Amino acid sequence: MTQSLREPSGGSPRDELLDLIKSVKEQVISAQDMYVYVDGERPAARKEHHNTPDADKETSMGDLCREVLNCRRCGLHKTRKNIVFGEGAVQAKIVFVGEAPGADEDVQGRPFVGRAGQLLTDIIVKGMRLRREDVYICNILKCRPPGNRNPSTEEISQCEPFLKQQLQLIRPQVICALGKFAAQVLLKTETPITALRGRFQDYEGIRLLPTYHPAYLLRNPPAKKQVWEDVQMMMNEIGLPIL
Numbered sequence: 001m002t003q004s005l006r007e008p009s010g011g012s013p014r015d016e017l018l019d020l021i022k023s024v025k026e027q028v029i030s031a032q033d034m035y036v037y038v039d040g041e042r043p044a045a046r047k048e049h050h051n052t053p054d055a056d057k058e059t060s061m062g063d064l065c066r067e068v069l070n071c072r073r074c075g076l077h078k079t080r081k082n083i084v085f086g087e088g089a090v091q092a093k094i095v096f097v098g099e100a101p102g103a104d105e106d107v108q109g110r111p112f113v114g115r116a117g118q119l120l121t122d123i124i125v126k127g128m129r130l131r132r133e134d135v136y137i138c139n140i141l142k143c144r145p146p147g148n149r150n151p152s153t154e155e156i157s158q159c160e161p162f163l164k165q166q167l168q169l170i171r172p173q174v175i176c177a178l179g180k181f182a183a184q185v186l187l188k189t190e191t192p193i194t195a196l197r198g199r200f201q202d203y204e205g206i207r208l209l210p211t212y213h214p215a216y217l218l219r220n221p222p223a224k225k226q227v228w229e230d231v232q233m234m235m236n237e238i239g240l241p242i243l
Helices: 013-034 053-069 103-108 115-127 153-170 179-187 214-219 221-238
Strands: 094-098 136-139 174-178 201-203 206-211
Touching (some): 094 153, 094 179, 115 221, 136 153, 174 221, 179 201, 206 221, 214 221
Parallel strands (some): 094 136, 174 206
Antiparallel strands (some): 201 206
């Protein structure tokens, strides 16, 4: 702004007042020339949206879930009531992997919701002091084998790629393999669970800890002590306080 208020002209008070008003008006006009007019009623331009890594994971997991919901790769689609894809946080530090859905899971379409599932929930909530939704829970198979029989080799070969994609998307710090079946399938071994549990293994660059399945704990309560030891190892691995 280069102009300044004019000095009084020395005439009558009325003339001086008119000169002052004229001077102020000229400065206002000059200021308008210097600044860009902004329409206060016009909405601000929408900021460009950038997806976060977690949002990208959610999208990819949703796409994978839709693919699994239409799966007809093996004969289990003929007897299932619901696909049990898995649930939890895509940014979870721990993923729990079981064998296959049971009767309750088949009805509800959710993993670990029966008696064994309640025990797993207690381990997560009461033991680890996390919420179920803070971790991710899934199974090797996404459909229930009739009569809760063991999965066949064909069923595993057709369904395991879905699990691999889930684990690749989440990339947790720790995978907890629940029971003999999950541990042996993931680690490609026939070593008994009694020899596998209590020691970290490697699964495609992710720390994997086998432990007993919650259903086994319902039949053998004394084994809960060993599972709690395993849980503490996982908590220490991801930096959770052990109270």
